[in-house]
Amino acid sequence: xxxxxxxxxxxxxxxxxxxxxxxxxxxxxxxxxxxxxxxxxxxxxxxxxxxxxxxxxxxxxxxxxxxxxxxxxxxxxxxxxxxxxxxxxxxxxxxxxxxxxxxxxxxxxxxxxxxxxxxxxxxxxxxxxxxxxxxxxxxxxxxxxxxxxxxxxxxxxxxxxxxx
Numbered sequence: 001x002x003x004x005x006x007x008x009x010x011x012x013x014x015x016x017x018x019x020x021x022x023x024x025x026x027x028x029x030x031x032x033x034x035x036x037x038x039x040x041x042x043x044x045x046x047x048x049x050x051x052x053x054x055x056x057x058x059x060x061x062x063x064x065x066x067x068x069x070x071x072x073x074x075x076x077x078x079x080x081x082x083x084x085x086x087x088x089x090x091x092x093x094x095x096x097x098x099x100x101x102x103x104x105x106x107x108x109x110x111x112x113x114x115x116x117x118x119x120x121x122x123x124x125x126x127x128x129x130x131x132x133x134x135x136x137x138x139x140x141x142x143x144x145x146x147x148x149x150x151x152x153x154x155x156x157x158x159x160x161x162x163x164x
Contacts, residue, residue, distance in 0.1 A: 028107055035140040036107035039114075042138075042145050047100070051088075055081060059144035068154030072161050075154075094161070096121045099131065112138045118152065125163035132156050 028036060038057065045053035064078040064087060074091040078084045099119035106113055114136040121128050132153035139147035 031109055032107040034143070035110055036105070036112055038140045038143060038145065039112040039138045051085070055085065057145055058084065059141060059146040062145055063147050065147070065149045067151070069158035069161070072158060094123055096123060110139050110141060122157070122161040124161050127160040127163055129156050129160040
């Protein structure tokens with residue numbers, strides 16, 4: 001339960017910080033807009049399962065970071081295209097997304113922050129996780145995604161994965 005409380009505190013702090021920037025798409029500078037567009041295109045390709053586009057948008061040394069229960073096969077960090085593509089196969093084989101809604105997103109320079117809600121089923125146990133919030137911190141360099149740092153209710157995901 002401690003991990004869940006810590007995650008909620010972290011998400012609250014990130015959300016409070018995002019409010020202080022109050023950046024809308026109309027207010028973004030050119031770099032921020034390009035970063036935002038790149039991350040949204042990457043996320044769109046992910047949603048469609050378009051691995052070719054996703055791979056083309058990844059920096060060779062990209063890092064994908066997921067925190068959580070190391071007993072779940074998709075917990076990272078994963079570094080480099082080859083490792084990330086292996087991870088995505090593990091993730092796709094173990095987690096079926098049933099809901100993914102981005103509610104807030106903003107960019108500042110090379111960084112995008114997104115907040116939303118998800119739900120899914122872990123195929124390992126067949127259990128539904130239940131609605132949970134997520135946060136994402138992504139970074140872009142030279143038009144390529146270099147960091148995908150995912151925050152979720154890893155306690156709830158782990159509980160569902162282990163059939164609890």
